[in-house]
Structures are given as C-alpha cells and as structure tokens.
Amino acid sequence: MTESNQSMETPEEFQLRARAWLADNMPRRPEGQGHLRNFDRCRELQKLLHEGGFAGVCFPAEYGGLGLTLEHQQALDEETMSYDMPLALNIPTFGIIGATLVEFGTHEQKQRYLPPMIRGEEIWVQFLSEPSSGSDLASLTMRATRDGDSFLLNGSKIWSSGAQSADYGICVARSNWDVPKHDGITVFIVKIKQPGIVVEEIVDTFGGTEFCQEFFDDVRISMDDVVGEVDAGWTVVRGLLAHERNSMGNASPLTSGLELAPTDHVVSDIVDIARTTGMASDPKTRQLVGENYALRFVQSETTNRISSGMARGQFPPTAGALLRLMGARAAVRRSDVALAIAGSGAAAWHEGDPAGNAGSRFVGRQAAEIGGGTTEMQRNIISERMLQMPRELAADRGIPFNEVRHNAATTQKSKK
Amino acid sequence: MDVDLSEDQEFFRETTRKFLETEIPVENVRQLADNPAGFDRDWWRRGCEMGWTSMLVPEEHGGGSLEGEGLLDLVIVAEEMGRLITPGPLLATNVVALAVTERGTEDQKKELLPGIVSGDVLATWALNESGGRWHPESLELEARPVEGGFSLRGTKEPVEAAGHVDQILVTARTENGLTQFLVPSDADGMTITPMESLDLVRRYGSIQFDDVFVPASSVLGEVGQAEDDVERQLQVAIALQLAETVGTVDRIFEVTLEWMFDRHSFGRPLASYQALKHRFADMKLYHEANQAAATAVARAVQHHDEEASLKASSAKSYVGDHATFVLQECVQMHGGLGVTWEYDLHLYLRRATTNQVQYGTPDDHRERIAQLIGMDEESQ
Structure with missing residues (x-):
C-alpha cells in the first residue's frame, strides 16, 4: 500500500484492516503477562508489525513511520489488547527517545536512526542519572571533552533500564564547566557495544536486573551524533523529560500497545488474593477490593482527561507530572492493599499462591515513586510550573558549575 | 469541567455562571438560610427558562438539550451550582423528569413534564429510608394492592426538598418487587416533617405514609419491575451529584490558591513553602482525578454504558x-479563618459532605463494587 493511500484511511478503516491482519499474523498475548522484558522477543514482534504495516503509526512517514494520527494509534491499541506486543520497546525507545529525536534530531539523524528503531532492529536506552546526580539531573559530571572533530566521554551513568540489551543510548554530558550548570550540557547519541563502555547489571529488591550502571572510558563521539546544540543540551533534556512523563502516564502518541496493568490485571490480581486467602466475604477485604477497583477506574480516566487535554493545549506539557504522580500513588496504594488482603500469606506461602508476591511487591513498593523522576520532583513541577508557586531556592543558580559545592566524596562510586 | 466541551456547551456554561453570579451570589445563599424552603420559586422559574429542567425531557413535551445529550448539558449546570453552592432542587426535579420521560405513560408525561420544564412543578425522589438505607434491596416502604390502586405505608427519609415540592416519586416494595409511584405532595395520609440539615439551604424532610391511597394510574413503569428504573435514577443522581461536588472544590481550590500568594508569614508567601506546595500538588491531582471521574460517569450514564453502575460507584x-479531603486541606491552609462562620469555606464543605453521604457513602459504594465485580461468585 502506498503512503498516500494510508493517509486517507480513516481510523475506523485502519482498525478493521488491523483486526484482520492481527488475527492472521500476530501471536496471542501469553496468559498473565506482566512487565516481561524479553528484548529478543520484542525485536521479532516489532519486525512482524512493521512488515504488516502497523509499526510507527504516529512517526513521520519520511522516517519510516506511517504519519497517521493519535486516533489511528488508539484504534490499533484497541485491537492489539489480546495480542503479544513488543511493549518493552515503548519506554524508553519509542515514547521517550523516538519522540526526542523527532523533536530535536537533525534530518540526517532521523533518517539514520528512526527507520531501524521502527523496524525493531535497534533498541535504545537513556543515560541520564549518575551516581552523584539523581533528581538534580543538571548537576551531572560525565565529562565531554572536545577533541578535534569529535568529543570524548568519560564518567559513569546509572539506573539505565535495559542497557544490557540495548544498541544505542541518549547520553547527557557536561561539555563546559565554566558556566552555570544548565548552560554547559550537551546531548549525544552513543553506540553501546564498543570497547570504551562497560555495562554492569544492578540487582534490584525483586532480585531482577532491570537497571544497569555504565562506565565510559574515552568513548569517542562524532559531531554528527550531537543532538541539538553543543552546550545547549538542557533544552533537549527538558523535552526528553516531558516525553518521559507523557510516556509513563500512557499519554504518548508514539507508543503502541497497552500493558494489562494498570487496567484489568491489577483488579483480578487483588480479587484472586482475596479468594485464595478465603477473605472474599470479609467486609474489610471487600472495602479494599472496591477501593482498588475504583482507583483503577479513576486512574485510567485521569489519564484520558490529562492526555486529551494536553493534546488540545488545555493543559501545559508539564501536566504529565500529574500522571506520573497518579501512577506512582496508585501503585503504592495497590501494593498496600495487596499486602493487607494477603495477610500472613505475604510472608509464607505455597508455591503458586497469588498472595505470594504481595510481600515482595511491598518491599519494592517505593520503586514506583522513584523511577522516572521521584514523586517529590513531580510535586515541584506541579506546584511551580502548573500552579506558578515560587521556585525552591537553588544555591547553584547563576554560578559557574566548577564553583558549585558538590557531594561529599563518599557517594561517588568509581570503577578502576 | 469536561475538557471536551463543544462551543455551545462552553457558551452555555458561561451564561449559566453569569446568571448565577448575578442572581444568587453566596451572600444571597446565606440570607436564604432563614427561608423555610431554602430557595425562591420565582428565581427557580427563571432558571428553568435557561433550561435547568428541560435537558432530560424530549422536545414534544417542552424539553430539549443543546446537542441531544441532555445529561452532558445538565452536569454543566450542576457544576456551576456547586461553584456557588446554589440552592434549588436541581437533582431532585431532574431525576423525576428523567424517570417520567423514560418510563411514564403518555398521560403522565403530558400531565407532569411541561410543568417541570417551565418551573411551575417541582418534584423530588423519595428513595431513602431511615438508618442510611438507599440501596434498592434494603427498601421497606410497603405498597399493598387495594381496590383501584395501592396503599402506601412506611416512612421515607431524608427526602430532599420534601414539603417544598409538588410531586413525589416514591420507590416502594410490593409483593412482586420494587414499584414506583407518582404521588402529589398533598395526598391524604401523608405527613411531612422538616429535618435539621447540614447544608444551609438544601432542606430535607421525613415523609410518613399512613395508608396513603394511590390510584393504579400513578404507577410509574411496571408493578414489581422497577429495579432497573431505580438503578438508572441512581446513576443520574450520582452523575449530577458528582458534578456539583466537583464545582464546590473547583471554586475553593481557586480561592485557596490565591490566598497562598496573598498570605505572608516569616516574610514570605505561604505559596513559597515546599511543605505546602507539595500538599497543593496532591490537591491538584485529586481535583483533576475527581473531574475525570465525574466526566466519565456523566458520559457513561448518558450513553447507557453497560458498566455505568460500576463506573458510578467507583467515582x-x-x-x-477526595473532594472533602481537598476541602479540609483548604481549611487547614487558611488557618483560623477557615473555621469561622463568616468565611464561606464551611458552606462548601457542608455541601460536599452532604453529597458524600447521600445516595450511598463511599464505603457503601466500595461494597457495591465488590458485589458488581463478582466477589460473591465461586472462585474459578
């Protein structure tokens, strides 16, 4: 089918065509699939979607996408609910990095990187946080040193989800130390599998290895791989963070397919725990089950409201912080509810009991309020940028970065 | 507010707001605290000219909405009324208008609807019974078949605007199940006793039925088959109530946000304290979530969504x-001023609290969700 044909297709026609194609070509979603991060599987699934003409719906047509509207993507999402989708590519590859390249990349960068991304051939990761720079991202100290026609990167990045399986990274580094912190930052595209980069997995409280730490040793980057202007990378970072908030709040047009959580999955989860623990008729348990259902409903309606409001310009781009906060608060509450209903079953259980994971969910609960920007940062954004309340005092404002006080040396982890 | 209003709806909202701000600002609401009805009938009629009671009524009976989705227009009025804690039986009368429109005979429609639309006829719904009973299964008021009709016995309370309306829709129980009756407020054997109420202008009464005879022609819908009708009325009541509650918070959030910038302590505005900014961020989130939920319910009820009951109970x-949580936070932000009679905040908290516990408390609805999602079914 030619592009002009597709652009004339209505969301309804697109949906019908997708329905037929999916039924013939796409594998069904495996039972109880949660946040599975099997990237090899995702690559295959994305390739399949691309061959069928259902990949990159809202990406520009000239860079390998379909150039269609959010309504088309939503129509496709309705159809793909029961299919196995490459959901792990949504964040950060499509929703955050794809969106950032579309917004800030050069024509050549988009031509080079977007088509393989949409074909599922290249998976991306964000290199933002550092061991000594978390919420205060702009205080980062990864060094970008100009060396002729290129830059050399030295330093360490951390909390990068899925870096061990990724092909490329968006990396933020300090290129000028003699100016205030926001004015000396540059954003780079980095090929991960190369000699100067070591990726180490970090084991989280669930026993999983979602996060990594990376060590950069004289990693050479060509000027062609600078995103935005040299020293003006903070503009790109702000855009990237807005895309992150949108994606994490299910409000990005560039992601495809929906997680079961936080929709029906989290409801049946809690109901299952109530039943297997024999508490289904206990009034307090029923209150918690009802609350959990209501929360799921309100969370998904809030997402609809804020994302469609942002698309119409009724909410500023910073409104994504509301969705981040809602998602985090709801996740925390759900884990509390699961623990309360599971009771002692959260501490000791028979293999396969639904109550069994309530305890470990609770132990790792705060991840929801930390990953993707802490809820404290979201509250700052909401109060300062949306409600226009005065900014917090920043002791480093207007001061050249090399004169700003930094962490005590003990928090730095270095690899030698 | 719905983020997806049409131009006509936006215009209607502005007109309604202007009308309410001019005709019945909060000072006037305070004055009406001494009025037995809590509102003025002439003022109500003028409101009806703007469509307050026509939205759920078809055109052939004098009604009409902006774009054929009357409930979505009506929640705009309810929300604006919440912003100014306006009196008047908007919810009560409209629930009856809807019930007659959807289930009434031609005669019942002709007799009641034009008057309701013009504002000459006021109506209310007698659903609740003492002890906080509102759930259809718990209702006991008895309708016994007698020659030519039924005889009603029992008590309904609290009934909104009882004693100040002309028609009462009574939800009763016959041997065969729930049945609804349209009863004129001056029917023999009915005693209406005013109750004390939390809201300054929203009145409630207790109606005692001592063998009140109602003719067969007063049955609304089918005898013994009113369960679905009652459910639908509840959904509409909840949709309107949610919109009104959202309106109360909307106004107080604005006022309190302004206060945060005006009020200074230790030489800086309250708005500059991070401890308070973070609480405001949560309040903002809850207010947006409340609006999202209220909007979703209005749409679900308007469109006869099969999950409308679940959505209504969830919201x-x-x-x-969360609405009363935000309002209580606003009281706290105001300090001593927030707990004075003179300052308007408590008037809003009275309205939102009344709404919180009418047509089921949050706990009642969480229990209802547990039932609706099948908690009582056997585990598969």
Whole structure:
C-alpha cells in the first residue's frame, strides 16, 4: 500500500484492516503477562508489525513511520489488547527517545536512526542519572571533552533500564564547566557495544536486573551524533523529560500497545488474593477490593482527561507530572492493599499462591515513586510550573558549575 | 469541567455562571438560610427558562438539550451550582423528569413534564429510608394492592426538598418487587416533617405514609419491575451529584490558591513553602482525578454504558473521599479563618459532605463494587 493511500484511511478503516491482519499474523498475548522484558522477543514482534504495516503509526512517514494520527494509534491499541506486543520497546525507545529525536534530531539523524528503531532492529536506552546526580539531573559530571572533530566521554551513568540489551543510548554530558550548570550540557547519541563502555547489571529488591550502571572510558563521539546544540543540551533534556512523563502516564502518541496493568490485571490480581486467602466475604477485604477497583477506574480516566487535554493545549506539557504522580500513588496504594488482603500469606506461602508476591511487591513498593523522576520532583513541577508557586531556592543558580559545592566524596562510586 | 466541551456547551456554561453570579451570589445563599424552603420559586422559574429542567425531557413535551445529550448539558449546570453552592432542587426535579420521560405513560408525561420544564412543578425522589438505607434491596416502604390502586405505608427519609415540592416519586416494595409511584405532595395520609440539615439551604424532610391511597394510574413503569428504573435514577443522581461536588472544590481550590500568594508569614508567601506546595500538588491531582471521574460517569450514564453502575460507584467512592479531603486541606491552609462562620469555606464543605453521604457513602459504594465485580461468585 502506498503512503498516500494510508493517509486517507480513516481510523475506523485502519482498525478493521488491523483486526484482520492481527488475527492472521500476530501471536496471542501469553496468559498473565506482566512487565516481561524479553528484548529478543520484542525485536521479532516489532519486525512482524512493521512488515504488516502497523509499526510507527504516529512517526513521520519520511522516517519510516506511517504519519497517521493519535486516533489511528488508539484504534490499533484497541485491537492489539489480546495480542503479544513488543511493549518493552515503548519506554524508553519509542515514547521517550523516538519522540526526542523527532523533536530535536537533525534530518540526517532521523533518517539514520528512526527507520531501524521502527523496524525493531535497534533498541535504545537513556543515560541520564549518575551516581552523584539523581533528581538534580543538571548537576551531572560525565565529562565531554572536545577533541578535534569529535568529543570524548568519560564518567559513569546509572539506573539505565535495559542497557544490557540495548544498541544505542541518549547520553547527557557536561561539555563546559565554566558556566552555570544548565548552560554547559550537551546531548549525544552513543553506540553501546564498543570497547570504551562497560555495562554492569544492578540487582534490584525483586532480585531482577532491570537497571544497569555504565562506565565510559574515552568513548569517542562524532559531531554528527550531537543532538541539538553543543552546550545547549538542557533544552533537549527538558523535552526528553516531558516525553518521559507523557510516556509513563500512557499519554504518548508514539507508543503502541497497552500493558494489562494498570487496567484489568491489577483488579483480578487483588480479587484472586482475596479468594485464595478465603477473605472474599470479609467486609474489610471487600472495602479494599472496591477501593482498588475504583482507583483503577479513576486512574485510567485521569489519564484520558490529562492526555486529551494536553493534546488540545488545555493543559501545559508539564501536566504529565500529574500522571506520573497518579501512577506512582496508585501503585503504592495497590501494593498496600495487596499486602493487607494477603495477610500472613505475604510472608509464607505455597508455591503458586497469588498472595505470594504481595510481600515482595511491598518491599519494592517505593520503586514506583522513584523511577522516572521521584514523586517529590513531580510535586515541584506541579506546584511551580502548573500552579506558578515560587521556585525552591537553588544555591547553584547563576554560578559557574566548577564553583558549585558538590557531594561529599563518599557517594561517588568509581570503577578502576 | 469536561475538557471536551463543544462551543455551545462552553457558551452555555458561561451564561449559566453569569446568571448565577448575578442572581444568587453566596451572600444571597446565606440570607436564604432563614427561608423555610431554602430557595425562591420565582428565581427557580427563571432558571428553568435557561433550561435547568428541560435537558432530560424530549422536545414534544417542552424539553430539549443543546446537542441531544441532555445529561452532558445538565452536569454543566450542576457544576456551576456547586461553584456557588446554589440552592434549588436541581437533582431532585431532574431525576423525576428523567424517570417520567423514560418510563411514564403518555398521560403522565403530558400531565407532569411541561410543568417541570417551565418551573411551575417541582418534584423530588423519595428513595431513602431511615438508618442510611438507599440501596434498592434494603427498601421497606410497603405498597399493598387495594381496590383501584395501592396503599402506601412506611416512612421515607431524608427526602430532599420534601414539603417544598409538588410531586413525589416514591420507590416502594410490593409483593412482586420494587414499584414506583407518582404521588402529589398533598395526598391524604401523608405527613411531612422538616429535618435539621447540614447544608444551609438544601432542606430535607421525613415523609410518613399512613395508608396513603394511590390510584393504579400513578404507577410509574411496571408493578414489581422497577429495579432497573431505580438503578438508572441512581446513576443520574450520582452523575449530577458528582458534578456539583466537583464545582464546590473547583471554586475553593481557586480561592485557596490565591490566598497562598496573598498570605505572608516569616516574610514570605505561604505559596513559597515546599511543605505546602507539595500538599497543593496532591490537591491538584485529586481535583483533576475527581473531574475525570465525574466526566466519565456523566458520559457513561448518558450513553447507557453497560458498566455505568460500576463506573458510578467507583467515582462516587473516590470523589466522595477526595473532594472533602481537598476541602479540609483548604481549611487547614487558611488557618483560623477557615473555621469561622463568616468565611464561606464551611458552606462548601457542608455541601460536599452532604453529597458524600447521600445516595450511598463511599464505603457503601466500595461494597457495591465488590458485589458488581463478582466477589460473591465461586472462585474459578
């Protein structure tokens, strides 16, 4: 089918065509699939979607996408609910990095990187946080040193989800130390599998290895791989963070397919725990089950409201912080509810009991309020940028970065 | 507010707001605290000229809405009324208008609807019974078949605007199940006793039925088959109530946000304290979530969504808790001023609290969700 044909297709026609194609070509979603991060599987699934003409719906047509509207993507999402989708590519590859390249990349960068991304051939990761720079991202100290026609990167990045399986990274580094912190930052595209980069997995409280730490040793980057202007990378970072908030709040047009959580999955989860623990008729348990259902409903309606409001310009781009906060608060509450209903079953259980994971969910609960920007940062954004309340005092404002006080040396982890 | 209003709806909202601000600002609401009805009938009639009671009524009976989705227009009025804690039986009368429109005979429609639309006829719904009973299964008021009709016995309370309306829709129980009757407020054997109420202008009464005879022609819908009708009325009541509650918070959030910038302590505005900014961020989130939930319910009820009951109970429990939470936070932000009679905040908290516990408390609706999602079914 030619592009002009597709652009004339209505969301309804697109949906019908997708329905037929999916039924013939796409594998069904495996039972109880949660946040599975099997990237090899995702690559295959994305390739399949691309061959069928259902990949990159809202990406520009000239860079390998379909150039269609959010309504088309939503129509496709309705159809793909029961299919196995490459959901792990949504964040950060499509929703955050794809969106950032579309917004800030050069024509050549988009031509080079977007088509393989949409074909599922290249998976991306964000290199933002550092061991000594978390919420205060702009205080980062990864060094970008100009060396002729290129830059050399030295330093360490951390909390990068899925870096061990990724092909490329968006990396933020300090290129000028003699100016205030926001004015000396540059954003780079980095090929991960190369000699100067070591990726180490970090084991989280669930026993999983979602996060990594990376060590950069004289990693050479060509000027062609600078995103935005040299020293003006903070503009790109702000855009990237807005895309992150949108994606994490299910409000990005560039992601495809929906997680079961936080929709029906989290409801049946809690109901299952109530039943297997024999508490289904206990009034307090029923209150918690009802609350959990209501929360799921309100969370998904809030997402609809804020994302469609942002698309119409009724909410500023910073409104994504509301969705981040809602998602985090709801996740925390759900884990509390699961623990309360599971009771002692959260501490000791028979293999396969639904109550069994309530305890470990609770132990790792705060991840929801930390990953993707802490809820404290979201509250700052909401109060300062949306409600226009005065900014917090920043002791480093207007001061050249090399004169700003930094962490005590003990928090730095270095690899030698 | 719905983020997806049409131009006509936006215009209607502005007109309604201007009308209410001019005709019945909060000072006037305070004055009406001494009025037995809590509102003025002439003022109500003028409101009806703007469509307050026509939205759920078809055109052939004098009604009409902006774009054929009357409930979505009506929640705009309810929300604006919440912003100014306006009196008047908007919810009560409209629920009856809807019930007659959807289930009435031609005669019943002709007799009641034009008067309701013009504002000459006021109506209310007698659903609740003492002890906080509102759930259809718990209702006991008895309708016994007698020659030519039924005889009603029992008590309904609290009934909104009882004693100040002309028609009462009574939900009763016959041997065969729930049945609804349209009863004129001056029927023999009915005693209406005013009750004390939390809201300054929203009145409630207790109606005692001592063998009140109602003719067969007063049955609305089918005898013994009113369960679905009652459910639909509840959904509409909840949709309107949610919109009104959202309106109360909307206004107080604005006022309190302004206060945060005006009020200074230790040489800086309250708005500059991070401890308070973070609480405001949460309040903002809850207010947006409340609006999202209220909007979703209005649409679900308008469109006869098959999950409308679940959605209504979800929103009713969430908004019930979070609206009063935000208002109490606003009281705290105001300090001593927030707990004075003179300052308007408590008037809003009275309205939102009344709404929180009418047509089921948040706990009641969480229990109802547990039933509706099949908690009582055998585990598969």
